Amino acid sequence: xxxxxxxxxxxxxxxxxxxxxxxxxxxxxxxxxxxxxxxxxxxxxxxxxxxxxxxxxxxxxxxxxxxxxxxxxxxxxxxxxxxxxxxxxxxxxxxxxxxxxxxxxxxxxxxxxxxxxxxxxxxxxxxxxxxxxxxxxxxxxxxxxxxxxxxxxxxxxxxxxxxxxxxxxxxxxxxxxxxxxxxxxxxxxxxxxxxxxxxxxxxxxxxxxxxxxxxxxxxxxxxxxxxxxxxxxxxxxxxxxxxxxxxxxxxxxxxxxxxxxxxxxxxxxxxxxxxxxxxxxxxxxxxxxxxxxxxxxxxxxxxx
Ligand code: R5P
Numbered sequence: 319x320x321x322x323x324x325x326x327x328x329x330x331x332x333x334x335x336x337x338x339x340x341x342x343x344x345x346x347x348x349x350x351x352x353x354x355x356x357x358x359x360x361x362x363x364x365x366x367x368x369x370x371x372x373x374x375x376x377x378x379x380x381x382x383x384x385x386x387x388x389x390x391x392x393x394x395x396x397x398x399x400x401x402x403x404x405x406x407x408x409x410x411x412x413x414x415x416x417x418x419x420x421x422x423x424x425x426x427x428x429x430x431x432x433x434x435x436x437x438x439x440x441x442x443x444x445x446x447x448x449x450x451x452x453x454x455x456x457x458x459x460x461x462x463x464x465x466x467x468x469x470x471x472x473x474x475x476x477x478x479x480x481x482x483x484x485x486x487x488x489x490x491x492x493x494x495x496x497x498x499x500x501x502x503x504x505x506x507x508x509x510x511x512x513x514x515x516x517x518x519x520x521x522x523x524x525x526x527x528x529x530x531x532x533x534x535x536x537x538x539x540x541x542x543x544x545x546x547x548x549x550x551x552x553x554x555x556x557x558x559x560x561x562x563x564x565x566x567x568x569x570x571x572x573x574x575x576x577x578x579x580x581x582x583x584x585x586x587x588x589x590x591x592x593x594x595x596x597x598x599x600x601x602x603x604x605x606x607x608x609x610x611x612x613x614x615x616x617x618x619x620x621x622x
Pocket of ligand 1 (some may be wrong): 422551
């Protein structure tokens with residue numbers, strides 16, 4: 319029997335089971351609820367406390383908001399899982415957080431802000447994590463706050479693979495802002511030789527959140543793939559889709575590693591003219607078409 323135990327956090331149950339299959343590891347579920355006063359409760363479903371003692375424990379919990387819980391609840395559950403694993407004397411506690419909530423709060427954009435993502439990562443390490451894995455983090459630099467090994471895994475090969483199974487002709491990859499350029503370049507490289515990348519220019523008003531985007535392209539008769547890390551409200555993608563439409567695009571694919579799809583994002587993207595929304599299972603959503611289980615398993619296997 320394997321000495322690796324995957325703990326399936328409430329927010330990543332499907333991905334945890336797929337990861338356990340990739341690693342031929344044991345998988346344990348969790349029990350969670352909210353108390354009447356709002357406090358979170360989380361218990362790893364152990365038969366006895368000694369079960370995880372001395373073991374390689376891998377906790378999988380994403381932290382995007384879902385229809386039933388917000389990101390803050392998922393963070394509390396994660397901290398409780400790490401704390402419980404430490405208390406029952408797991409040897410290694412590897413945290414897999416496929417989507418890192420608060421990752422866009424990595425800078426002080428306005429006076430008086432906190433850069434909270436750094437605090438969150440310190441909390442995870444302080445509670446007992448011995449390794450940290452995430453996927454396509456918004457700003458990789460924040461991982462420097464860790465003193466434990468931390469890995470930002472690249473989903474682009476798998477997302478490109480997923481897109482390749484569509485009937486896509488004469489593709490152009492659009493990158494909706496400067497920050498997404500490396501990601502879009504990597505995606506295009508995996509998609510095929512010589513696939514061009516066009517970068518738009520996006521500005522966000524930090525007070526209102528409003529987006530303005532500029533771009534001018536001639537993609538008449540070509541298919542377009544817009545690649546970004548996060549699709550949250552869908553505002554960024556929708557604007558890029560509109561510009562691609564004006565430029566004469568045929569099919570338009572909205573590709574986002576983390577399809578948060580908040581509120582009416584799906585409506586917004588389809589109405590703007592997207593052919594399909596393609597995302598990964600870092601977030602449980604209707605767009606989770608590509609699984610990151612193998613990418614995570616490969617990274618874990620590298621750190622035996
Ligand atoms: C921003 O820099 C990110 O890379 C995404 O473009 C952004 O977070 C998407 O958010 P929304 O869907 O709300 O426009």
